[in-house]
Amino acid sequence: MEKLLLILVFSIQSSSYSLGGDVLSPLHANHMSNARSPLPIGQRVDGFLRMDKPSRFYFVANGSHDILTLRVTPCESPLFWTLSGVHNKRAHGAGGVNKGHLRPHNQPLHTRTLFSFQGNGEETFTTGVTSDSLYFLDIASLESDTSFQVFVWDHKNQGNLWPQLPNDSQLEITSAEEDRIKLSWKPSLGDGKKINYCVFVNKQHNVKTLCATESNINKMFSNQLKENEGKSSKSLDPAMKTSKKNSNNLKENVMEQKINHDQLSSKNFVGAQKVCVGHWTNATISKLKPKTLYYFDVFAVNSHTGTSLAYTGTFAETKNKHRSQLATLPNDEMVNIFLKSKVLRMMTVDLPAHGDKWLFIHSCLHKVHLQVTVNGKVIISQNIHRAHNFKISGKPKTSCIITLKSSKGGPGLVKILATTAHNHLPFPNLSSDIGFSVHNSTCSSATVTWTGSGHGTKYCIYARHLEQNLDLKLIHKHQNSCLSTNSRSKAERVFCKHAGPHSPRVEKIKDLKPGKTYLLDLYFIGLHNSTIKFPSRVVRTQGWCS
Template identity: 30%
Template sequence: MVPLRWWLSWLVLALGSRTQKLPTRDEELFQMQIRDKAFFHGSPVIPDGAEISSYLFRDTPKRYFFMVEEDNTPLSVTVTPCDTPLEWKLSLQELPEEASGEGSGEPEPLDQQRQQVTSATGAELFSYKGNDVESFLSSSSPSGLYLLELLSTEKDTHFKVYATTTPESDRPYPELPYDPRVDVTALGRTTVTLAWKPSPSASLLRQPTHYCVVINREHNFKSLCAVEAKLSLDDAFMAAPKPGLDFSPFDFAHFGFPPGSPGAERGPLTEPPPRPGRPAPSRPRADVRKVCIGNKNVFTVSDLKPDTQYYFDVFVASSHSNLSTAYVGTFARTKREAEQKTAELKDGRVTDVFVKRKGAQVLRFAPVSSHQKVTFFVHSCLGAVQVQVRRDGKLVLSQHVEGIRQFLLRGKPKAKYLVRLKGNKKGASVLKVLASTRPGKHAFPSLPEDTRIKAFDRLRTCSSATVAWLGTQDRNKFCIYKKEVDDSYSEDQKKREQNQCLGPDTRKRSEKVLCKFFHSQNLQKAVTTETITGLQPGRAYLLDVYVVGHGGHSVKYQSKVVKTRRFC
């Protein structure tokens, strides 16, 4: 009779290789020398105290074996489904009585051993179906060969298995506190603050651990394995097995995939080729974020969307073994965006609007009388803006505006308009907006493409300066103002003076030089000059030109600083 350990080793090979030919005598002797668990790491035997990762094809069962060499041994088997529910059961294989004793004679012939192996039966100890991380625990198990059978009926999937005969206190999975819930302590429009009680493995046992937070918009996860499987869908379809996973020709040959079969050529998460005439399936995206934060047990999640429900999971992982345990996850909906106040636009009246940096303002225009056309005048006095106009909820205009723009839209009986002004990232914006069903009467003054003021250096004296600016074909009123500034007048001060919405009414009377009307049908000749007198030698002056339209609305040209000569 052969020793029990040899019987267990041979039974593993025989039960796992019913489709193979019987081993030769030399192979048999080699297999009987299997003693340490490192040998079984790449075989269907689960090594004691090490978590293995493997893969299941749909509707194709897989078997693993685990040996307990002594009676009254504690036993724990944990199965972690990754991305789909699993069916699994654990049974104890009962050997024929003749195989359990020690014999002093020659080993039995291989044919007789084979007959005894195939006649071995099993007693089912535990079974489970679902996607939870589930364990079989026994404080006193008999010696023998344990068989773990797994099956996925939904799709190809990853899973993990951990088995050990060490006492419960020595298991490497981090422990959860008495209250394993994740709490939401603060809620904002784009942020959620989470808190949880520390793991006793870190706080009491002083074992090195770290926490990982997972955020997604679909559901809570029950294991980090499930998170990693979801993330892998977004990274790529894996055309080949990941290093370290339990894939080898031994698996395909022993578990239903003989050489050359379609299943043996198929890799994990690969899709069958599309049928002729059909597009290839699009790659699914996993909207999942995973952040590992060390040993902190408070974390604020940022960059979320307002008024959106999110699911939050926390996992504590051992820094040594990298095995993890899931807290009880939670979910929360971020707060809504603050409702924007809507200002009313009056027909033919100018409305001043201030838009914060990256902010927005909404204006409403509801003409009282019937109309065929509506004109919107938008004057971006300081900074550019994005202008959107919706008529009865339908987007009819979207434009980037800098300076003065006029938009003519077809009217519609009893139509209502919403104007949305969105600021830029550089700074705040100041605007004047006018909506009118009679645009010819309330138009803003027309402007040339170039609104700069030109100063002539050769005509500069100790008491005067000569400047010029462009006009248009429309007859408008131009007013020029001057203000003395010191030599330290900076570009920042100059930018503050560039608010084109500030009209002549904001200036002192003493700063006014003159006002005059000017236009020309020939745009090439639409230029005027003016000599400003009464200046002091060696002084700097800020010059501004305002053009005033028929409705009294004014627009300021770009400011110009000139300096008189010190000696003449």
């Protein structure tokens, strides 16, 4: 019987009979570019249409089929398509079509329009099969050359091959920020293990089919490639090779990605991107531009059959970039803060998602007032001098503000380092109680004691002989605890060592001259070339040795 129906197909093409205006309008019979393209039942067919050349397809149903469904999917341009069936009056009700009934020159054939559709969305038509039947599908593109997909399947032998969307298939925007948008959707019905989800984001419009996302990406890539080729056409060969390499990188950026978590990073976002997220029903699209409108579409994809259905798309605009007047402290970088008289300096600190934030704050000249506020609550407020470590706890995205003010009203210098790793602090084991003193001087030595260096800290002691007429008050007034040892003479260095676990530390300085005045300095040297210089101590040796 199928052979007889195929004879009918060839006869229709060579016959002088028209198939009827109701079938082909506005698809005219003399514009058919291919009237003999078969559609297999149970397989997807991918096709391409030129705007001025409609196409005709056919498929044959027989007694082994029960219910057939046809689905047509446009990819770029809206389509007009019509499904018609061959109707023969003598055969109708006779239980089939015989060879004599398939002679178009002896007997006119009648076609009946079963369904027609116009638009850029997927559409289906289902019909019951009671006898051997022949169907024609006529398709035309309405706006431009376009790709499309056609799928005919048999419910009796194949069941429903498509995902089933929930009753509420609307995407929900759960949050919108400066550089990211979060969205969620309800899971599809049926066997969830077979269903994966793909998210498509672009700046132009929503799309209704999964193949439209691929067409958008390919078109965008093609335009970008032409632009790159145009820029490189006047370049020398090496530059042209570089341009080609950049184009390949661009293609990698916009091709489909597959990940298994809900964080979608649109790095190098160039217009459109599709990302498949597995069984997740939520996603975060990050690294977007502030104050920009984006369109979002989600597709449920049957991983066994490759069929897909679109949720109701949505759109959202990222927030405008907040221009804060406060500078943000960088991570693991020493920053110098110069304080003017009676002027507050404020800055923000980003708190980590996990763990704590550590601050190293070193006031070099004199006391400054430090205040740390987290979410409007003051957690630290004190005057500090020299170096201190602080730990700040809080949730990510929490507002953390540091305020500094010179306590004495004069200019000040403060060094600050922020880090999430305790061992990245310049002095991880720095004690809050540090001190330096000199005692037990003899005619040739002096004993020094200090606390707070911490295990493993490098320390150095320097001794300078002072002339009698040197103003000692001037020395004490201009102490800078941030000064390094670079300006000190090697001849003045007594020794450099690493501190052990015991505190306080006691060292004896030898080989001093009797009856002389010395300026003794103690330095702690830590990571990032950081230095803590203690206030200088003056010691005078005994005038004679017993």
